[in-house]
Amino acid sequence: MKNISYKNTVITDGFWKIKQDMIKDVTLESVYNRFKETHRFDALDCSWKEGDPDCPHVFWDSDIAKWLEGLAYILAHSENEKLEKIADESIEKIEKNRDENGYYNSHFLVTGEKFTIRNEHELYCAGHLMEAAVAYYEATGKKLLLDIMCKYADYIEKAFVKEKTAKFVTPGHPEIELALVKMYEVTGEKRYLDLSKFVVDNHGDNDVDGLVYNGCRITYNQDECAVRDRETAEGHCVRALYLFCAMADIAYYYDDKELFAAAERCFENIVNKRMYITGATGSTCHGESFTIDYDLPNRDAYAETCASIALCMFANRMIKLNPDGKYGDAVERALYNGVLSGISMDGKSFFYENPLTIDPDFNNVNTCTDGGKRFPITQRKEVFDCSCCPPNVIRLIADIGDYMYSYNDDTVFVHQYINSETSQDGINIKQETKYPTNGDVIITVNAKTQKQLAFRVPYWCKNFTVNKAYKIEKGYAYVDISGEEKIIISFDMTPKFIKANKRVHDNAGRVALMRGPVVYCLEGKDNGKDLECVRVDINSSFKLSDCEFILPALETVGYQEKESDMLYFEATDEYDRIPLKFIPYYAYANRGETELLVWILKK
């Protein structure tokens, strides 16, 4: 099974065209400006000295690298001389300032000894620079950064494998594992794949004392067991999911069934027990981590944007190993909800955490201590001290073409419904759709060798029509094709109220509204205060109305119990009917600070 590359796929119209244009026209430059202002680009000069302000942070290189990678995906389809020049100059600085071994890290080159501190994102930065190098080379044909990173990768192999001069074995923050696979894919150098496998295999085999970093336990770094023994997703979510990506990659290239099984267990554990309805993960800010099955609090959710992105990356890799619609489902769930909520509608500001409930009054509770209760912020910001999410959103949206199609000898697979045209290896696909504005999709396909087209039947859809006979297998509808075929599909997108498993205590008695793949929410701006008390009848009908957030708003009637000024009073069964207006969850907090509610009381 092979992916059709984003390079060959043009998003021609609709929802994701709007989002890609926003990235291209606004976000790339805005994030660049914020990174410039905060001295991240200056750090490339490696001129910081003890006593200077703005010491380069250990993960600043990764911020630059992800921005560069995102820019590359955009440059593959459109020109941007100004930003390309900035990219080239940045790469030249890296070339100039790396050491004689090819090592480059803007923090350690000016502050400390390299390869000595496991948790300080050193190999993580190297990995992101490798991903950027691959993308920039593929998009522009410019090879300088790739050459730099090849030399650096060779040096890492020397320090970690051949001579073992490095003071630790595996990185505290996985990333280099999956990046080395990309290096292998573009260079064909098997030693990069082997190096990736070496790192993957060594997780769980570090000399650790139980506590590794700021009071975090070894689960934080996915070091409590070997990757093949892993039963559940543990620790820091982004770290975990980047490692799972590499596990899927290595399983794919080495046909390693044991590793695939471990990755599959992690995937199942996440999507069946540890994932928000938005595709977000991370139930606590403490360690930004997974906790236990069904522990999914809404108000103090961590639900990091990067974790939703990483779930897309992981799930998309699993498709190549096992053509099951559940992976594309996970990508879709995360994309339209937990990823997109991370960026404002104007493309300029970002959430790191994506809670499912916000009440501004209570989120800043006035405890009398400094280190009191901690809730996510209620308004997006243009840049953070730890600004991993903004460039990660850029690169994912710019790279969305990589999540849509793949093929094996028999079958062409359609995973995501996005208005687009593509052509690779004798396969031509044209997809015409306004999805997810509605559920109508026309796929015109012409494949030289494949005899079937398989399109994913989304998890949220019970009723759909197609103009051809089909059979369902593992979440895909398979139709026979020969020559040019036009497959006309219609997915029923009637809004539906969703319940959570009863073990998710935070959602007890509550339902969430979805229309197609999009989770909806109530905002205070439209619906007033104390939304926690609002009730809905799950048999309500909805009116679709225009709204400023691409997709329609959903209007219906809700119920509110009779009010009282008293703190406690005798309960009655009296309700007032109130109008309710739902907007897509991804669009919350775009009109000022206001209440947010996804899980609504069921009448």
Place this chain on the structure above:
Amino acid sequence: MKNISYKNTVITDGFWKIKQDMIKDVTLESVYNRFKETHRFDALDCSWKEGDPDCPHVFWDSDIAKWLEGLAYILAHSENEKLEKIADESIEKIEKNRDENGYYNSHFLVTGEKFTIRNEHELYCAGHLMEAAVAYYEATGKKLLLDIMCKYADYIEKAFVKEKTAKFVTPGHPEIELALVKMYEVTGEKRYLDLSKFVVDNHGDNDVDGLVYNGCRITYNQDECAVRDRETAEGHCVRALYLFCAMADIAYYYDDKELFAAAERCFENIVNKRMYITGATGSTCHGESFTIDYDLPNRDAYAETCASIALCMFANRMIKLNPDGKYGDAVERALYNGVLSGISMDGKSFFYENPLTIDPDFNNVNTCTDGGKRFPITQRKEVFDCSCCPPNVIRLIADIGDYMYSYNDDTVFVHQYINSETSQDGINIKQETKYPTNGDVIITVNAKTQKQLAFRVPYWCKNFTVNKAYKIEKGYAYVDISGEEKIIISFDMTPKFIKANKRVHDNAGRVALMRGPVVYCLEGKDNGKDLECVRVDINSSFKLSDCEFILPALETVGYQEKESDMLYFEATDEYDRIPLKFIPYYAYANRGETELLVWILKK
């Protein structure tokens, strides 16, 4: 308005007789043994030296003192030679080890310089020893501890007022203020009252830098404003409520209307906006403090037992200033719920925190960090490092007689319904009742001068009958009396479902069950798992059944939604009927670790 003393009041039968006997027969000795084992009694020897184990903690004196005070209340009505001997020996040690000024503190005498660290509970310990001294003298006639504490109080006056040698002005933990009032009451020495007023008046006038203690802000110590400017209850709940007690006392003795008004604002703020249905306060473990109006989370409630006790103390003082039933209501609410939940049914173990929701599975969430989420413990303990609550429960239950009756020239007031006999200042009252097993109360009263009897109509009761004409005023029913009268009252105790104000978001869509003054709960032991999802119909009828927890259990039918193994699935309106058994909230966690739920989903 004057109180009838616990000394003149004998609890003759029923609910509180059972509790007082438990304290007398079990708790006093059990707590003594735990305090002995943990070296609290050894600390009285003041023989600890640098390098020794078990350095006396700054608040150990207060633990001993509250135990002593509780013992005194018991000794007033029954003998206990063994514990009285221990008490006498302890008092002799204090006499022997105090310094030449009369100063005594088992921590500072062996470790540091006295009166230098505001937050280290030094005057708090002194205050508790004063309360013990007053109680022990009144109960036994033995004056040694009172003499010791008079000399100590004189020295405190010298150090804090006359010579100002102390390094701080007001104590970090209020307590001495109300204790000095008791010293005045028993000795008649006005200077103790003046000293109390001095301390009360100086709150809010300390030289502070915003942060005072372990990252706590000045609100923690009620130092953000002068007492007369206080609009709300802020900071550490027990500290706040002890201060409010003294504000009420000073307002009473100085006829200080401004101070009464401030205390009244705090009372209203608490009972109308910051109090759990159990009468508990403390919405967060961070600073053990009040937060903001309506922030009353159930699972991570702090709800310290001592804070419920302190609310009883505060409310009972307010009665003397303003005969309004709301104060007796607050006492009753706290007594039967947030106070009693603090002690096990066998009288041996205690909760410091009294949450309203427990799920053992989720309360010990496996975050990958050391300092992760923090929830209250799920099982009572016999002793804590900070063991303020156990002896505080002892002294309150032993002193319950002080909360029942008071009188002015015209009227005899009955605040609490407890089977008892009392006689003071020509007033004789006999109260025959099984309350709160049922709502029938017969009060036989014979007063020499008063022409009315006023009995509190509990806040939870809308229907009651009485065999005499009455008029209602501020929560009391007033009936005329002359000579011996028998007032026969019946309060309707039909179980009721209670709602919380819609701003209490944690209780949205939920109801709590009360029968009379007693809050009921569901326990996993009786009702299985995932109680958060159980629904009740507020129109349900109940069957009263015998249970092991003094009051009847309440049985009814509940509803549970159809189950699914999926994490998210389409909602339906299908329910299964399930039997539900409610027990009194105070009895939770007496049968092993299990789920607890007070606020139940309303169908």
